Amino acid sequence: MNFRALLQVQATDHRIVQLEYRKQQLPERAAADVAKKALDFARAQVKKNEKRQGVITSEINRLELRGKELDTKKTKYETQLKSVIAMREVEALQHEIAGVNAEHSSLDDAELLLLDENETLDTALAASHDGMPHVESAANTAIAALGTAIAVLDADIAAAHAERSSLAALADADSMALYESVRARMSSAAVAEITKGSCGGCHTSMSPKEQAELKKVADTPDAVCPYCGCLLAV
Ligand SMILES: [Zn+2]
Incomplete structure (x- = not known):
């Protein structure tokens, strides 16, 4: 047995551990994570805003449809109003018309709010669209930089393993x-x-x-x- 030969094997093992640790702790890894998260977040925002716009569009369509129904009802009541004479019937129709007007007004308010929200979403989506190429290229650059840093360390690790093999071959098997x-x-x-x-x-x-x-x-x-x-x- 020859323990002295083991000292060099151990030094190489130690270097391999250090290189593996450095590979895990690369600053490029943290930077790539941050850039990737920013990209995922930007994409999720776009998806969320587009989804909300879809909901708003169908809600506005529903309100418009209901508005048209109310318009038809109102026209019908107003026509009836022209032909009734009894005060009780006049009052009943006026009450109906007032109800239609109130519902229409609240529909209009709701639609205005949705249109406002849609406009805000348009602005946000335009900003996302403008900023996306930058966020994407930042993520790609960071991921590429990480790849390069890993490749450099992998080459060092492979060289250390090769050195370790030749040193281990110099030591006897029992040692x-x-x-x-x-x-x-x-x-x-x-x-x-x-x-x-x-x-x-x-x-x-x-x-x-x-x-x-x-x-x-x-x-x-x-x-x-x-x-x-x-x-x-x-
Ligand atoms: Zn001791």
Whole structure:
């Protein structure tokens, strides 16, 4: 076994982890998310406003239709009014006409409100239409920039993996297997050197006796830090 060869493998593993982390944390990723959200929002606004305009159009059509019905009714009552003489009938017809007028007036009010709202929606939709190319191109640019940044990191990651493979090939299979199993359960270093009398993994200082004992078992599965359990290249 040769633990020293593992140090370089570990350095490459560490670099791969860092590169993967950088890939996830790319500022271009956040920028692309923001731009994509802005585009989704702008598109949703257009859809919402167009849908509302559809509702308004059919509501206005309904009011217009009802208005025509009322006009017909009123004409009918007014014609009848010309031919009745009895005061009671005159009053009844006048009452009907007043009712028709009141309903017509409230229809007109409702229609005016809807027309106002429609105009506001027209303005909003025109603004959305004008702004959409900008929002779309901003999203496309941000997504492209993210793609480029990812491609650069992917190339670095692929190179690091290739380097790791050649370094792993230089180490013996038993050392590699041991390294992988220690690495799987360690959050800190899986293999370290003793630097200035301390474990390079957990930085706990070791007595000269402990260090001497480790030297005796160098490059065996017993050459581990008694404090953190990492392999020690001594
Ligand atoms: Zn340690």
